[in-house]
Amino acid sequence: MTSSIFMHPAALFLVGALLLPLFRKFNAQKIWLVVVPLLAFLQIKYLPASFGCVEWLGFKMQFGRVDQLTMVFLHVFTLMALIGSIFGLHVKESGQHVAAWLYVAGSLGTTLAGDYLTLFIFWELMAFASVFLVWYRKKKRSIEAGFRYLLVHTFGGLVLLGGIFLRYQATHDLSFELISPDTATLAEYLIMIGFMLNAAVPPIHAWLPDAYPEATVTGAVFMCAFTTKTAVYVLARGFAGFEALAIMGAIMTLYGVGYAVIENDARRILAYHIVSQVGYMVCGVGIGTEMAINGACAHAYAHILYKALLFMGVGSVLEMTGRSKLSELGGLYKYMPFSMIFTVIGGIAISGFPLTSGFISKSMIIAAAGNNHQLILMCMLSLAAVGTFLSVGIKLPYFIWFGPKDSGLKPKEAYWNMQVGMFMAAFMCIFLGVYPDYLYNMLPYAVHYHPYNSYHLTETFHLLGFTGLGFYIMVKYLKPHDVSNLDLDWFYRRGAGWFMWVARNPINAVNEFVSNVYQTVGLRFTMAAARALSWFDWEGIDWALDGSAKGIVQGGEQVRQFQTGKLQQYIGAAVALLFLVLIVVVLI
Amino acid sequence: MIVQVITYLRERSAMMKWIFLSYLAFALVFDFFADRHHAHFWGDHVIGFWAIFGLLGCLLMIVFCKGLSHVWLERDTDYYDK
Numbered sequence: 195m196t197s198s199i200f201m202h203p204a205a206l207f208l209v210g211a212l213l214l215p216l217f218r219k220f221n222a223q224k225i226w227l228v229v230v231p232l233l234a235f236l237q238i239k240y241l242p243a244s245f246g247c248v249e250w251l252g253f254k255m256q257f258g259r260v261d262q263l264t265m266v267f268l269h270v271f272t273l274m275a276l277i278g279s280i281f282g283l284h285v286k287e288s289g290q291h292v293a294a295w296l297y298v299a300g301s302l303g304t305t306l307a308g309d310y311l312t313l314f315i316f317w318e319l320m321a322f323a324s325v326f327l328v329w330y331r332k333k334k335r336s337i338e339a340g341f342r343y344l345l346v347h348t349f350g351g352l353v354l355l356g357g358i359f360l361r362y363q364a365t366h367d368l369s370f371e372l373i374s375p376d377t378a379t380l381a382e383y384l385i386m387i388g389f390m391l392n393a394a395v396p397p398i399h400a401w402l403p404d405a406y407p408e409a410t411v412t413g414a415v416f417m418c419a420f421t422t423k424t425a426v427y428v429l430a431r432g433f434a435g436f437e438a439l440a441i442m443g444a445i446m447t448l449y450g451v452g453y454a455v456i457e458n459d460a461r462r463i464l465a466y467h468i469v470s471q472v473g474y475m476v477c478g479v480g481i482g483t484e485m486a487i488n489g490a491c492a493h494a495y496a497h498i499l500y501k502a503l504l505f506m507g508v509g510s511v512l513e514m515t516g517r518s519k520l521s522e523l524g525g526l527y528k529y530m531p532f533s534m535i536f537t538v539i540g541g542i543a544i545s546g547f548p549l550t551s552g553f554i555s556k557s558m559i560i561a562a563a564g565n566n567h568q569l570i571l572m573c574m575l576s577l578a579a580v581g582t583f584l585s586v587g588i589k590l591p592y593f594i595w596f597g598p599k600d601s602g603l604k605p606k607e608a609y610w611n612m613q614v615g616m617f618m619a620a621f622m623c624i625f626l627g628v629y630p631d632y633l634y635n636m637l638p639y640a641v642h643y644h645p646y647n648s649y650h651l652t653e654t655f656h657l658l659g660f661t662g663l664g665f666y667i668m669v670k671y672l673k674p675h676d677v678s679n680l681d682l683d684w685f686y687r688r689g690a691g692w693f694m695w696v697a698r699n700p701i702n703a704v705n706e707f708v709s710n711v712y713q714t715v716g717l718r719f720t721m722a723a724a725r726a727l728s729w730f731d732w733e734g735i736d737w738a739l740d741g742s743a744k745g746i747v748q749g750g751e752q753v754r755q756f757q758t759g760k761l762q763q764y765i766g767a768a769v770a771l772l773f774l775v776l777i778v779v780v781l782i
Numbered sequence: 783m784i785v786q787v788i789t790y791l792r793e794r795s796a797m798m799k800w801i802f803l804s805y806l807a808f809a810l811v812f813d814f815f816a817d818r819h820h821a822h823f824w825g826d827h828v829i830g831f832w833a834i835f836g837l838l839g840c841l842l843m844i845v846f847c848k849g850l851s852h853v854w855l856e857r858d859t860d861y862y863d864k
Contacts, residue, residue, distance in 0.1 A: 564822030655809035656832035664840030679855040
C-alpha cells in the first residue's frame, strides 16, 4: 500500500518542484511548469476512494481519502495551479516556482488527508512554503511581513496541534471526520480555532491583509487561492453545522468589505475582500444544510478563479508600472486593454452579475440562509454583496483603468503568458455562469437550486443597479488617498515594539539598579552575616554540645607546641624512650 | 478597437448617464413581473425592496466606513516603520 502514495497529486508537485532547477538548466523550465499541473489536473479524476494508508509509530495515517467534497476542491486547486503557473511563466527564478508548488502540494495533501496527523504535516508545509512567496519580493517590508505571517501561522499550527493532542488523549483516534456540535469539547474547539486562523476569521484575520499585498506578483495569485480555501475545506469536512461559524462568517463578510471600501492599495483591497468572500463560505459551512454546504463549495470554486483573476489583473499593473495604489493609477485602459477586460470580468463575476460565476455560487449560500429562516444572516450577506460590487466591482477597476484623472503612465500590455493566465480564469468565470451544471455536478450533494429564476434576476438587477447609483452619487467622496488603515494587527505590531521598549528601558534599568544595590549593600551584608554565623557556630553551638571541638583544637595546639621541629631534640627523645624501654625489659 | 469605443463613450458622459438611468427604470419595471413564489421573508414581496436596500446600503456603507476611517483608522502608510 505504501507505493500508492506516489499516485498522490501532492507527490507530483513535490517531485516536480525538486526537478525544476534541473529543467531550468536545460532551458525547459517553461515546459515543465505547464506539464506538471496539467498532469495533476488530469490525474485527479483517476484517484481511488482511499489510498496511501500507512502505519507509522503505531499511528494509522491515510494520505488519500477521496469523495465528492474532496473532489470539487481538488479540481479547482489543480486548475488554479495550472493557471497560476502559466501566469508566472516569465519569472526566471526557479525558487519562486518551487515555493509555489510546495505550497500547492501542502494544500492538496491537506485536502486529501484522512487523519489529523497527515493533515498537520501538510498544513505546516503550506505555511512554510507560502512565506517564501512573500520573501521573494525581497523588500524590507515583505521580509518583515513574511516573519509576521510565519509567526501567526506557527501560533495557529500550535493551537491546532494542541487540539489534536487533546483529542487523541480523549478518543485514541486521529481520523478526520465530521464532528457534531453536541459532542465538541475543548479539543475540538482548539482544532476549529486552528482552522479558523487560516480561514482569516476575525479577530485572527490580520495576517492576510498584512502579508498578501507584500507578496510577489505571482506569489499573491497563488496565495489568494490556497490557504483560505483549504481552511474552508477542512471546516466543511470537520465542522459543518457549527452555528458559531455561521455568525462569524456573516460578520466576516461585512468586516472585510468595509475595509475594502476604504483601502487604497489595490492588492490590499483584494486581500480584505478575500476575508469578506471567505466569510460567505464559512457562513455556509456554519449553516450546515446540504444546500449551504453545496453553496460553500461552489463559492470556493468560483471565488478561487475570479479572485485569482483580479490578483492577476492588478498584478499585471504592478509588474508593468511598479504601482498598486489607486491614488497613483488611472487611465490605464488605453495601454493595457486586455488586462482591463479580464479584470473587469473578474470584477463583475465577484459582484455576481448574471452570466458569471458569482451569480450562480454566492446566491446559493444566501438562499440557503433564507431557506433556513436565518434572515439576519441573509441580510448581512446581501449587504456584503452590495459592498462587494461597490469596492471591487466598481471602485477598483474605475480608479485603475479609467478614473477621474489620468496618471500619465504609459505602460506596455502585460506579458503574453500573463494574458493567457487571465484569459483562462476569465473564461471559467463566464463558462460557469453560462453553464452552471458543470460546477453543480461536482458538488457534494444533489443540487435542486436554479439560479436563473425571475426573482433572483430582479433582485440582482436592483442590488447592482442601485449600488451603481450610490457609487455615482458618492464618487467624489470615494476618491482614494495615500493612507492605510489600522487593523487588529496593531496589537502585535505595536505590541511587539512596546515589549521591546519595555525590555530595553525599564526592565534593563531595574536590572542595573538591582545589581548595583547588591554590589554595594548586599555583598557587605552577606559577608557580615557570614561572620556572625561563623562566630555563633564557634561559640554557641560548640558550647551547647560538649565543647569537644574546642578541646580538640586546644589539644592540637599543645601537640603542635610539643613538636619543635629540631632534629637533635627528636633524636634525644627517641634515645630516652629506647633507654626507658630497655630498663623496663631488664627489670622485668 | 476597444480603446476607441471606450474613449468614444467616455466623451459622451451625458448619454451614458441616460443609458444607466433607463437601465434602473427597466429594473424597476421588471420587478412587477417577477415570480415571487419562493419568497424568504416580507421584503421579498415589496416591489423595489432590493433597490432601496442596495442604494441605502451602499450610501450608509460609504458614509460609515469612510467616516470611521477619517476619524479613527486612517494612518500614514509608513506608520509602523516609525
